[in-house]
Amino acid sequence: MGTREVELDILKEVGTIGGGNAATALSSLLKTPVQISVPLVQMVPFPELLEAAGGEEKVAAVTFLRIAGHISGSIFFVLEPEEMQTVGRALVESWNISRTPENEQDLFASALCELTNILAGSYLSALSDFTGLYMMPTVPSSAVDMIGALLSEGLIEAGLEGDEAIMIDTNMTKGEHQSQMAGRFFMLPDAHSLPKIFASLGVQESGA
Amino acid sequence: MKNVDVKPAKVKVAMADMQWGQNGDILTTSGLGSCVGIVIYSLRCQCACLIHAMLPSSEMAREGQHVNEAKYADTAVKKAFTGFEERRIPIDSLEAKLAGGARMFQFQTDHLNIGKRNVEAAKELLAGRSVSLTAEETGGHIGRTIEFDVATGALRIKPTGGETIII
Numbered sequence: 001m002g003t004r005e006v007e008l009d010i011l012k013e014v015g016t017i018g019g020g021n022a023a024t025a026l027s028s029l030l031k032t033p034v035q036i037s038v039p040l041v042q043m044v045p046f047p048e049l050l051e052a053a054g055g056e057e058k059v060a061a062v063t064f065l066r067i068a069g070h071i072s073g074s075i076f077f078v079l080e081p082e083e084m085q086t087v088g089r090a091l092v093e094s095w096n097i098s099r100t101p102e103n104e105q106d107l108f109a110s111a112l113c114e115l116t117n118i119l120a121g122s123y124l125s126a127l128s129d130f131t132g133l134y135m136m137p138t139v140p141s142s143a144v145d146m147i148g149a150l151l152s153e154g155l156i157e158a159g160l161e162g163d164e165a166i167m168i169d170t171n172m173t174k175g176e177h178q179s180q181m182a183g184r185f186f187m188l189p190d191a192h193s194l195p196k197i198f199a200s201l202g203v204q205e206s207g208a
Numbered sequence: 209m210k211n212v213d214v215k216p217a218k219v220k221v222a223m224a225d226m227q228w229g230q231n232g233d234i235l236t237t238s239g240l241g242s243c244v245g246i247v248i249y250s251l252r253c254q255c256a257c258l259i260h261a262m263l264p265s266s267e268m269a270r271e272g273q274h275v276n277e278a279k280y281a282d283t284a285v286k287k288a289f290t291g292f293e294e295r296r297i298p299i300d301s302l303e304a305k306l307a308g309g310a311r312m313f314q315f316q317t318d319h320l321n322i323g324k325r326n327v328e329a330a331k332e333l334l335a336g337r338s339v340s341l342t343a344e345e346t347g348g349h350i351g352r353t354i355e356f357d358v359a360t361g362a363l364r365i366k367p368t369g370g371e372t373i374i375i
Contacts, residue, residue: 047222056223056239057353059368064313141313145368148239149351152223152262153312156242156322 004043007198008166010130012041015168015187018126022119029118030090032175036185040169049151049167053078053184056148063116063142064154067124069135071193074154075123077116080182081144084112087183091115113140119185123168131200155188166194216359219258224279226259228291229358238353240308242323244281244346246330247356247363248288248339250301256358257291259284263322264329281326285333304334305363305375306344307354314349323347343375 019036026034050056053076061084067073079087088108092099099107120137128135143150155165165188172181189197216232223243229235235258237245242262249256259278266280277283292299309327327346334341345352345365355364366372 046224050223050239143312143314143349145241145312146239146351146353148223149241149243149310149368150312152239153242153322156262157313157320 007194007201008041008043010201011166011168011197012038014127014130015041015123015170017129018123019170021126022122025118025122026115026174029094029115030087030174031094032090033178034172034174034181035178037171038168039171040167042167043164044167045164046155049165049186049188050148052167052169053147053151053186054080056146058147059145060147060150061112061142061144062147062150062154063112063140064150064157065116065120065140066138066157067120067135067187067189068138070133071135071189071196073187073189073193074157075116075120075137076151076154076186076188077112077119078147078184078186079112083182084108084144087115088112109142112142116140116142120187123185123187127197131197133196133200164191221258221260223260224262224276226257226278226284226288229256229258229356230254231358233358235356235358236354240352240354241310241312242308242326244306244308244323244326244330245352245354246281246285246288246334247305248285248292248302248334249304249356249358249361250292250297251303251361252301253295253297254358255292255295255297256356257288258356259288261326261330264325281329281333285330285337289337299337299339302339303342303361304339305342305356305361306330306346307352307363307365307375309346310348310350310352312349312351345373345375 015038023034023036061079063077088111091111092107168187170185174181218234219227221227221237231254237260246259261281266283277287309323311323351368353366
């Protein structure tokens with residue numbers, strides 16, 4: 001196993017623990033069992049990231065937030081619009097707020113931001129525990145549009161210098177029958193933060 | 209350089225990419241958010257170049273990094289003009305259209321507003337080469353997919369979930 005593979009393997013482990021924490025939080029919020037696994041952690045060129053998220057032209061609800069602190073990075077949570085309605089409805093109901101056709105979309109957008117906060121918080125606290133580095137999520141923004149249009153702007157905001165990103169992909173299932181949840185969660189540490197993360201995990205960057 | 213045997217094609221331009229079309233070709237690119245789509249075309253010579261640029265200036269590239277010319281408006285426009293010269297297209301026959309440059313997320317913190325900067329950069333670059341901008345559909349908060357018809361110079365713009373418009 002090369003150094004890079006060891007590093008990605010550790011990130012996958014961190015992701016799995018973070019996913020477990022997030023699943024527990026989501027299960028209680030959505031009142032249905034949620035499971036989150038991390039099938040994939042890899043370095044990907046930007047076009048492949050778009051493909052993994054569903055393709056550049058596909059319309060999705062995307063929530064974006066930045067990671068600040070000792071390290072920086074970006075988090076994207078990509079949900080199919082129908083799933084956004086389902087999840088949004090479940091969350092809003094738990095808030096005991098009256099929902100009208102006028103305020104519905106705004107409430108769903110808030111719900112999505114809330115959901116992303118929970119996911120991001122779970123991942124970041126797992127990563128913090130492993131690395132001893134301080135990090136926190138910034139306020140999320142969400143929008144429904146073409147994946148290409150949304151992810152590109154998010155990555156540019158993140159100061160996308162290179163054309164590659166580390167992608168911590170997730171697989172989410174929910175309900176008694178563990179039906180696939182049409183959502184993908186991507187955590188993308190910024191390029192200059194990677195050596196810091198790996199150094200704190202005790203892996204020496206070769207050639208860096 | 210015209211080749212009458214070549215059939216018109218639909219040419220797809222990816223993100224951070226640029227492609228050429230001639231005669232009846234259709235140049236298309238999708239998922240324009242804050243990115244800017246720059247079409248530079250000559251109706252007289254039936255030749256066009258479509259750029260899908262992500263950032264305004266190659267000065268934003270990291271030191272020592274390989275620069276993908278199509279990713280930055282400045283290097284992309286420069287490369288397009290070299291291409292027109294190689295194809296012996298008179299520069300005074302060129303016109304341009306723009307689409308994209310939206311602001312997709314409502315950020316609550318410092319915002320680069322890269323969409324607006326992309327459009328401004330594209331306009332300056334075109335003006336700097338005395339190419340007139342004949343139409344634009346820029347800004348707003350919506351993603352766009354565009355198709356340019358090299359034969360007619362029509363730019364069809366399909367905003368996400370909206371009606372197609374032609375400029």
